[in-house]
Structures are given as C-alpha cells and as structure tokens.
Amino acid sequence: MKNMLKGLGAALCVALPFLAQAPADAATPAGAGAADQALVQRGAYLAQLGDCAACHTAPKGKPFAGGLPMNTPMGRIYVTNITPDAQTGIGGYTEADFARALREGVAKDGHNLYPAMPYPSYAKVNDDDVKALYAFFMHGVAPVQQANRESDIKWPLNMRWPLMFWNMAFLQKGAYRDKPGKDVAWSRGAYLVQGLGHCGSCHTPRGVAFQESALDESGSAFLSGALLDGWFASNLTGEHNAGLGRWSDEDLRTFLKSGANRHASAFGAMTSVINNSTQALSDQDIAAMSAYLKSLPPVGGDGAAAYTYDPQATKVSLDRPANDAGARVYTAFCMHCHGVDGRGFAPMLAPLAGNPNVLAKDASSLINVTLNGTGDLVINGVPSPYPMPGFAAVLDDKQIADVLSFVRTGWNNGAPAVGAAEVAKLRQSTQAGR
Template structure:
C-alpha cells in the first residue's frame, strides 16, 4: 500500500511541471492571438525589418516619430519590464523609465483591455517573441515640441483609465464586439476624427464623432457608422465580416493601412470574434457624411466613357487606364476588383485616399498566404497631377456618385507628402 502511494505521489509530482508547461503554452498562445487582434506587429515592425523590433516611421502634425522595439531584448526592448510596467505602458502610455509615450501609441484604447488579456499579452511578448537588439530611434520633432512633459496634462484631460465594462441591455456578442473594436482593435485611432490636441473626439458610441472617419498620414480612414453613403449603411453584417476576413466585398476593397490590418490581424481572428465585431459596427447609428439622399446607381457615366472620351479629359484617362479593371459601368468585378460606383471611399467628401491610392497603389492583400491577384498599381510615374485630378473627378461625379471635384493642386500636395 505504501509503495502504491509513493508511486502515485511521484507520478503526480512529475506531472505538475507538464501541466504547468501546458498552461504556460496555452497562455502564450492566447497572448499571440490577442497581439494579432491588436495588430501590434504592423506598427512595431519597419518595412523589411524584424518583427516587433520597431523603427516604423509615423507622421504626426509635429513631425515624424518611430515605433519602439517591443521584443524582450533586455537592452533595447522591453525585456526588463515587469508585468505592471507593461500594463502601465499599455494603458497609460508611460514607459518603464517614466517618460510619456506619444498618443500615436493607442493607449487610450488599450486602457479598456482587461487584466486577463493583459496578462496573456505580457506572457506572449516575454516568452513568445524573439528578442532583437535594435536601438530605438529618436523622433524627428524639433524643440520645444519634442518635450514630453505636456503629455502628462494631455492624459489628465483625454485619458479614461477604466477597462471596458459590459453594457446593460446588450447581448454577449455585442459586448464582445464593442470590447474588441474599442480596445485591442483600436479602430477609433484611425477611423475617428482628431481634435486640435490630436485626441480622438470620441472613444465609444456615446460620442457622435466615434468612427465617423478620419484623416491620418495622407489616407482617409472611412466612416464605420450606419451612414448610408460613406459608411456601412448599405452593408450587411455578412458584408462586414467578409471584408474583415478577406479585405474585399461587393462594396469596397482594403487599401492603405487597412491592408496591413487585414493581412496581420483580422483574417487571423475567429469567426465568432469577427461576427461580434460586425454586430457591434452594424449597431452604430448613422453619423457623419453629407446627409444627402441614399446612393442609387446611374449608368449615365457609362455612356460618357464609351462615346465621349475625347471630350472629357477624365473619361479619356479612365478609358485608357481604369476601365479594364473597374469596368465600363464602374461596377468592377467584386470582390477581386473593387467597384467605383457607390463605393463609400469614392463618395467620401475627403478625396485623400483616392488620390493616394492612384498615386501609390496598394500593398498586396495576402489571405491565407496567397496574394490577391489584382492589386491596384501605382500611377505616380505614369500620370500627371492634372490627369489624376481629371480621372478622380470623373469617377467621383459619375454613376451618380455625386462627390466633389479634385484639382491638380490637391494631387500635388499628396504626391509631395508621400514621395
């Protein structure tokens, strides 16, 4: 009997490390998933650089800043951060040495992330990420604007330190979607307009400006409310889910920073989380936009592009360079080739994204390891500022899109800023 008890005790003792390792592995794996939900790799990895080693340039109204090394390297990364240090940086924008981080780091959103998820994230970055010794680059911001102490006051005014709390009267899926959109997803960082102090003008659906679209780094991040022209009013929950999983649907295709979000983040999320995010987004009432009548297709521009290109400079460019992908009728061949008729990005008052994508094209959407077959090519070296202005004006005015014209000076401004 004693021998049996000893054997059982020994077996249990030997099994404990195995269970502990399995639990640790599961925690790191969960943290990896959460890091993908937060798209941490997109901002903290430079082009052709090592994952999470920082160095990505980000433009602000004050000048360029560079993302930091968040690998567990002890000298140049976050290897000496305790879990409390990590949480403080994530939620309050304060580094281990006490200096304030610029709010380009979306800590006002990450402040909503709960303790369990923070614990998993910390486990992943300390145990699941390869250390990289790469010094952080100082921002290209001149004195006195580079002083960080005013950020303490910025935080006092604009930072809400409370984690997300489920809203009464909302179901589990809605609350899960709200938690992801407002927190780790930090969708408002791009899709909510900024105030004069570079603060997001709203951090959740209680503010009328929340997710109504915003200009950032020469792209206009689109309206995500229920607005029927420039927002998601004509999209179903299935349409939203398809876009988040594949980067394209019957209404639009991803471009700019959203391409990275699809490639590195949302396509890797579970169907349940994607459905929850779609549910939440589709619950948002219409806000922003022009307030005009709902879009309805009109084929008049088709006749212009077919019969009068010689008399319309924009139609001439469209016929030569755009028609083969986007169709003579402007309806494209969705989801592989985006429609232009009724596309929310075309209808948007701010044409920055259309100018930028025409000049510089798009990075490849890579879904399940397979690049999309027809990325938007760049025309900066092919078309003049006037030609790009003409074709964008044609597209924005055609098929009853009803958006304003674009001038050559508008194109020249974006060209200079992005070259």
C-alpha cells in the same frame, strides 16, 4: 472600412508578413507548463487582434523589434523595440510595468509615450488580456537586440513632460465594462473595436490637441471617418453612402476576413490590418465586431439620398470620351480593371460605382492610392493577383484630378470634383523621400 482605412496605429503602416503564431525561434522558458503555454498562445492571438506587428515590425525587420517610422503632426517618430531583450527591448518590464505602458502610455523609466501609441484605446483592455499579452511578449517572442531610435521631432516639441497633462485631459482610465441591455455579441464587439482593435485611432476625427473626439458610441463623432497621414480613414457608422449603411452583416464579415467584398477592397493602412490582424480572428470575434459596428447610427452624411446605381450618363460620356478629359484617362488606364460600367469585378477588382471611398467628401484616399498604389493583400499566404498600381510617374496632377472627378461624378456617385492643386499637395507629401 478601407477600403476602410486604421488604421495607422496612428500613422501609415506598411503591410508585413503575416504572423499567425509565435515565432518558431522563440524558446519557451524551462519549466513552463501547459497552462503557461496556453496563456502564451492566447496572448499571441490578442497581439494579432491588436495588430501589434503592423507598427512594431519594420519592413524586412525582425518581429516586434521596432524601427518603423511614423508621421505625426509634430514630426517623425520611430516605433520601439517590444521584444524581451533586456537592454533594448522590454525584457526588464514587470507585468505591472507592461500594463502601465499599454494602458497609460508611461514607460518603465517613467517617460511618457506619444499617443501615436493607441493607449487611450488599450486603456480598456481587461486584466486577464493584459496578463496573456505580457506572457506572449515575454515568452513567445524572440529577443532582438536593436536600439531604439530617437524621434525627428525638434526641441521644444520633443519634450515629453507635457504629455502628462495631455493624459490628464484626454485619457479615460478603466477597463471596458459591459453596458446594461446589450447582448454578449454586441458587448464583445464593443470591447474589441474600442479596445485592442483601436479602430477609433484612425477612423475617429481628432481635436486640436490630437485627441480622439470620442472613444465610444456615446460620442457622435466616433468612427465617423478622419484624415490621417494622407489617407481618409472611412466612416464606419451606418451612414448610407460613405459609411456601412448599405453593407450587410455578411458583407462586413467578408471584408474583415478577406479585405474585399462587393462594395470595396482594402488599400493603404487597412491592407496591413487585414494581413496582420483581422483575417486571423475567430469567426465568433469577427461576428461580434460586425454586430457592434452595424449597430452604430449614421453619422457624418451630407444629407444626400441613398446611393442608387445609374449607368446611363456615364455610358454616354464613355461613348464619346473625346468630350471629357477624365473619361479619356479612364478608358486608357482604368476601364480594363474597373469596367465600363464602374462595377469592377468584385471581390478581385474593386467597384467604383457606389464605393464608399468614392462617395466620401474627402478624396484624399482616392488621390493617394491613384498616385502610389497599394500593397498586396495576402490572405492565407496567397497575395492578391491584381493590386492597385501607382500612377504618379505616368499621369500628371491634372490628369489624376480629371479622372477622379469623372469617377466621383459618374454612375450617379454624385461626389465633389477633385482639383489639380489637391493632387499636387498629396503628391509632394507622399512622394517625399521616395
């Protein structure tokens, strides 16, 4: 994982304040009994599981009031207000309206939602969970009057009616059903990963119509990693180098709870997932998600042998950094955190030797995080002490390409080199508007 990336709902999300419970100023309706309150609280938990806050709460904005910009292949859209405000939010939605929007991508007034909203995943959410989510958003969220903003997508691409045909082709209706022969933990994990967790929205490659190439483990591309908005969402299958093949069940559970383990640390969009969602999940649900993910067969590898650590060649290079431009940059800017041996100081500072993100064929995430850094992981209210800083203002394109090539070939990593043109392209796309 990001290091396993989400995912972006379907775009890059910004780390937000952790919402462990319903907002304090969200009043419970008069006459609401204990059973109703229990339903609201269950809905609050499910909203965290779905990471709704990450996309529907803008930086410094009010909870769930929308406004967060999201990049799509057609242009920028702005996430909508899902507070129970009657004029600008979803206060006028019945439970049936809410279920249709959540699971079919159709708003109350009949217009189609862009599939940046992961309704192909939410289609699998069962009726009981939809009821609880509806109770939370109607009675556990404070109404905010904030008008929704029109997208920046130009005509004719901004027309919504073609999405009806997109849904006919790619939307699979029907709540998740347990598969015969699978135990309770696997089935719960599959439901969470495929449904509210919507991991496939970022980690599964997309086709020419921006559809996910697979929606569950029956498709070979499912969770095999994907490029999205300047980040490469990591391979979550059992692939032994760039995937989770070398991760134990405990490694994966630790990552989901804290955003870091002995292999990697979260950055980019996955920071938001950890901050707003997975750290708050029950140990039982974390174990179920891990059991399901660890059951996925390896997909997306390049046929290379399983990674083994070898410090010798890199040690020689670091002993004579004048002979290697990448080693010179590494010793000046990277070595103090990631170590002369590339093993870092996990889990506080990520290792680079054998890190799945370093071994991935696509280097976009490494380039992006080197240019722009990452937000703080905030676990139990405490920010991480050593977030990755950005070096866009310090290092030029060639220097970044040199140091990433050094890292990707060092310590027996054996990944392809990075070119200055790749860095320049991501610098231009990620720095625009900053």
